[in-house]
Amino acid sequence: MTEKKIAVCPGSYDPITNGHLDVISRAAELFDEVVIAVVNNSVRKSRTLFSIEERLMFIQDATADLGLTNVRAEPFNTLVVDFARTVGAQTIVKGLRAISDFEYEFEMNQLNRRQAPEIESFYLMASPQYSFLSSSGVKELATFGGNIDGLVPDPVKARLVEELTRG
Helix, strand or coil, X not given: CCCCCEEEEEECCCCCCHHHHHHHHHHHHHCCEEEEEEECCCCCCCXXXXXXXXXXXXXXXXXXXXXXXXXXXXXXXXXXXXHHHHHCCCEEEEEECCHHHHHHHHHHHHHHHHHCCCCEEEEEECCHHHCCCCHHHHHHHHHCCCCCCCCCCHHHHXXXXXXXCCC
């Protein structure tokens, strides 16, 4: 019997975008199970717009709408390699959009390998239609009334408009 191939896709997902969903969907085709690891409080980024509960709900709804039955979302607040070990994952999957993503992920890969050499990093290039897409960019567009159709799932769009057009 072969070992189940489990991967984690870490991020803040504040909020999840269609670019994230593209990477998650493609990872779900390659691995037996994909755990979307949602960082509770990121050290690298400022306070999140949405609570951990709401981000998890957005992800669960969006992945269910896509029919992804081998995907689940869980919060974490440890090193990603420690979380990967906890869920039995052998691989960390990340999406890459541009050179700046590569530089950051290259550094993180070296640090992660130092902590957990048994856990491999796996990178998926962004699909062309999402190569520019980021959660922060979507939030900025929404803040100033820009068109975010097709960039995030519809329930996320509704909450962004509601949250960012107040006051």
